[in-house]
Amino acid sequence: MMKDLFRRLRPLAAVAGASLVSLLMYGYSYKASPNLSQLLPFINKLQNPELYPRDMYVASMPSFPSLYPKLVALAVSPEWLAAFHACAYAAVLLLFFWLLRKLALLFFSDELTADIACLLAALSPLVAVLSLLGDDPIIKTSFYQTTLAAPATLAALYLFLTRRYFPALLIAGGLYWINALPANYLAGLLAAGTLAAQDRKKTIAGWVCFAIFATSWFVWKSGLPNVFAPPSADYLQTLYKWYSGHYFALSWSGDKVIRAAGYIALFAMLFRRYAGSTPYAAQLKAFMWAFAAMWAAGFVFADLVPVPLVVMAQLFRSDTLFIVFGVLLCSRHIAALLSGNGEDGDYFLAGILLVVLTELEQPVLLPGAVLLVAARMFYPRAEIMIAAVSAVICAVYAFAVPVYALQNGAGALLCAGLFSCLFFRKDVFKIKRRVILPLALAQCLVVMAERAGTG
Known part of the structure; x- marks a missing residue:
């Protein structure tokens, strides 16, 4: 029932x-x-x-x-x-x-x-x-x-x-x-x-x-009337500057x-x-x-x-419709990662992708996630190195901008932790699967609060 x-x-x-x-x-x-x-x-x-x-x-x-x-x-x-x-x-x-x-x-x-x-x-x-x-x-x-x-x-x-x-x-x-x-x-x-x-x-x-x-x-x-005049010769240049x-x-x-x-x-x-x-x-x-x-x-x-x-x-x-298909494909990948047995950091990668897909402004978190997905698909031996470098970049960025900022300071801090987990492997941290998504979603609350504060 x-x-x-x-x-x-x-x-x-x-x-x-x-x-x-x-x-x-x-x-x-x-x-x-x-x-x-x-x-x-x-x-x-x-x-x-x-x-x-x-x-x-x-x-x-x-x-x-x-x-x-x-x-x-x-x-x-x-x-x-x-x-x-x-x-x-x-x-x-x-x-x-x-x-x-x-x-x-x-x-x-x-x-x-x-x-x-x-x-x-x-x-x-x-x-x-x-x-x-x-x-x-x-x-x-x-x-x-x-x-x-x-x-x-x-x-x-x-x-x-x-x-x-x-x-x-x-x-x-x-x-x-x-x-x-x-x-x-x-x-x-x-x-x-x-x-x-x-x-x-x-x-x-x-x-x-x-x-x-x-x-x-x-x-x-x-047949619609043009109430002013036909476009001038410099119309495209004006459009470019506008x-x-x-x-x-x-x-x-x-x-x-x-x-x-x-x-x-x-x-x-x-x-x-x-x-x-x-x-x-x-x-x-x-x-x-x-x-x-x-x-x-x-x-x-x-x-x-x-x-x-x-x-x-x-x-x-x-590209608006291209993004729709991209969201569907990312959703399938995250679901596949969460439905697995958690080996090889599947849950951490799912959390990283969720954070990356909510990134705005400068693309700081995105390159590491893209390289990590590429490594898993084509060259798994590079995964550890990519995770380590990405963790350092995200950590530096997290402290280079205010945490309570729209530029994803909170997301960068979380990604630094998730990339670190991938580097050291999850057995070191004993983080449960059910914790990853709430952590990834929590950084969105910071963005939400910032938007409410600035209108």
């Missing part, structure tokens, strides 16, 4: 718990959100045309290529806007984590992996704060059209992988009318998945539906490049290890090639041979 009740409540607890952790960790913002502050004036203007009579920014509203402001202005009265956005954000969080859990179960058929995936996604800044390449996470801290795209893309991927092609492509096409950028990334993945599908003829009806929605959006967008992170890879800082390379290497190694064990290996491989193609196009046609249409597509922001 109790086991059956636990089995029924486990998914609900995982999804609700992850949503709560995400809210506590990264918060929610309404008018303070820079993204939402761009949309609220549009919504207010649509509801009350007398507002902002001479505002130059609000005058650009006819050019906005999304139905989102019009739908919200039509469906929600002004006094309920704040409540609507808060409730919609909570609903999006729940739906996102529910779909993430469904994908984890679809790939790996393991409840522990699914639970860890929810936890990792809730804690990781890769999901909620700062992605690897495009600087734009899949889950925001406010609700607007891009936030709504997060569960929509996961739903479309899940439906596509389960061979419900028509609704998957219907969502992908309809998403253009809400936000075309994530719709482009989703379309790229589904196109690659179609090429890898053995029953690709069954996708034809879905692609016809997709084409109708996407083409009609392109026609509608082409904010280059979404567009131009050659403008990225060294820290960003190291961070991106580290996580991509980690995810690639785990893909090599676990993708073949799923029944969707061909589709996953096709998705990875699609990411590579989008990023290559984003680099070549933005930095080397600038093409304005490709630059504005912001193809590096497709």
